[in-house]
Amino acid sequence: MSAAAASPATTSTTWNIDPVHSVAEFRVKHMMIANVRGRFTGVSGKLTYHSTDVAKSRVEASIDAATIDTRDPQRDTHLKGPDFFDVEKFPSLTFSSSRVTRRANGALLVTGPLSIHGVTREVEFTVEGPTPPVKDPWGNTRVGVTASTTIDRREFGLTFNAPLEAGGVLVGEEVHITLELEFVQAA
Numbered sequence: 001m002s003a004a005a006a007s008p009a010t011t012s013t014t015w016n017i018d019p020v021h022s023v024a025e026f027r028v029k030h031m032m033i034a035n036v037r038g039r040f041t042g043v044s045g046k047l048t049y050h051s052t053d054v055a056k057s058r059v060e061a062s063i064d065a066a067t068i069d070t071r072d073p074q075r076d077t078h079l080k081g082p083d084f085f086d087v088e089k090f091p092s093l094t095f096s097s098s099r100v101t102r103r104a105n106g107a108l109l110v111t112g113p114l115s116i117h118g119v120t121r122e123v124e125f126t127v128e129g130p131t132p133p134v135k136d137p138w139g140n141t142r143v144g145v146t147a148s149t150t151i152d153r154r155e156f157g158l159t160f161n162a163p164l165e166a167g168g169v170l171v172g173e174e175v176h177i178t179l180e181l182e183f184v185q186a187a
Contacts, residue, residue, distance in 0.1 A: 012056070013048075015185050016046050016047075019041075019043055022179070022181045023039050023180050024179050025039045025040075025180070028175045031170060032169065036070060044061070047059045047183050057100045059095070061181075064092060065085045065091055065092060065093055083160040090117050094115045095112055095114045110125045111125075117157045121156065125147040128146045130143040141184070146178065147178070152173050152174060
């Protein structure tokens with residue numbers, strides 16, 4: 001028996017983010033009393049998934065910073081400006097995995113550099129999925145994942161704030177990020 005026949009086959013597939021069915025959402029405290037939620041709809045990227053060795057899997061994603069939507073046009077304009085994302089200088093938020101591991105509970109931990117506002121920091125996303133593959137009505141194979149992390153926005157140069165008369169600040173420092181991603185298998 002040859003060595004090639006004795007070793008198990010490695011299954012690697014490539015998947016593209018479906019931007020129409022994917023979103024990057026965030027929440028942050030406003031005036032220390034309530035969460036403001038927002039989303040970016042311009043999500044793109046790809047996943048290389050190794051089903052037999054998840055550590056060999058990789059993901060790359062990019063978010064168009066100008067697609068921010070907090071349901072308040074005036075706030076969105078401020079967030080796109082120099083006080084926050086400065087989309088003219090920094091049009092994209094990017095992530096590229098450097099390590100993928102499976103936790104005991106089955107969830108994945110995906111680690112890598114996240115770049116926001118021209119600053120890059122390593123972050124860890126907890127990932128549920130991928131879901132079992134499903135054929136859509138047009139013959140495409142799809143999977144989904146949910147990924148989440150929490151960052152300190154100040155570490156990414158997003159330092160704008162204003163003190164409140166009663167104490168505290170206008171914008172919280174912790175930002176909770178959730179990605180709902182649907183992938184289509186590449187041909």
